[in-house]
């Protein structure tokens with residue numbers, strides 16, 4: 001009892017302090033002194049973290065939920081008959097290629113509608129392994145690939161597989177909001193790095209400053225959502241070196257890999273990193289968001305761990321969906337069309353938004369987005385987004401969704417055709433002028 005009281009006091013002290021990387025080590029050693037396992041120390045550390053986050057009100061993916069609410073309002077206005085330009089979501093407007101639709105229907109008719117292996121059907125894993133091997137001159141085997149429920153579960157399963165409770169995961173902001181949310185959900189700890197527009201979103205020196213013995217994983221996402229940045233090879237190599245020096249894994253979320261509009265992009269798979277996981281998806285390249293299919297690529301052991309997490313959560317991905325993905329993978333023509341389309345629209349967005357003296361835009365490099373800075377004093381991205389929607393009928397994603405430091409940015413998705421896109425940009429320029 002007395003020991004329990006002592007430990008409770010220690011935990012209460014810790015909860016009040018700033019939870020620095022050394023704290024977990026102190027807990028582990030104090031717990032060991034009482035004959036208690038490091039696992040228990042990690043679990044308690046994680047509970048304390050979670051409670052701290054809850055108290056500070058950052059527990060849930062608040063921004064993600066707010067964006068959904070915002071998108072629902074845009075849809076509601078649309079259903080009421082108003083013309084609404086929907087540019088707020090990261091969802092392509094093109095649908096799945098007919099090759100994939102046919103393959104799904106055929107597979108259902110042929111009875112491919114039973115439980116399957118947790119890591120995916122061999123045909124699809126083999127096909128992904130062979131395509132990537134050919135592209136990057138590697139020798140990947142089917143066991144280096146697991147099919148996941150979209151990139152979303154690829155990310156989730158990788159965080160679970162590569163880290164333990166209480167471990168620190170580096171997230172580079174501005175970022176897809178689910179990274180930090182999933183990390184917290186899993187009882188890990190996001191270490192947020194806030195890159196800056198004026199530094200061209202360069203993360204390297206910031207990672208150097210923030211990485212520590214506690215860092216178990218670094219999440220990269222290039223081409224990036226929301227900035228569209230493509231990180232150069234030298235920077236990627238510098239990050240790999242930092243990760244290796246600290247024994248950390250890298251998870252490279254490459255769901256926008258095909259939407260790359262400048263030279264020099266290198267997948268993490270090409271750079272010979274020892275502890276690397278690549279996450280990819282069929283959602284973007286082939287417009288298959290609702291199919292929920294993606295994949296991870298890594299060493300066979302890590303891939304098996306991700307598959308185990310998926311087995312625990314959802315058993316497997318429906319086989320007819322995987323057969324549709326296989327058809328899409330072989331439909332290079334559909335992919336090429338979609339990639340060209342998004343590239344052309346990004347150019348239009350850049351050209352149109354650059355016309356405002358109050359909107360600062362970088363030339364688009366990749367992904368499906370443009371993330372301009374709005375040079376208006378006291379700009380509030382949420383307030384602007386609501387005004388723009390209600391008054392001008394244009395929906396965009398507020399910069400604050402991607403990190404608290406980006407409240408003077410907006411994200412615009414390249415998901416409309418040229419004419420409506422130009423009109424939406426004209427209204428955005430007008431709204432910014434009025435806001436100022």
Ligand SMILES: Cc1ncc(COP(=O)(O)O)c(C=O)c1O
Pocket residue numbers: 090149150151152153155176221225253255280281282283289293294
């Ligand atoms: C950066 C990033 N990663 C992963 C995903 C997940 O996509 P999905 O689960 O549809 O493959 C998204 C979706 O918007 C994304 O933007």
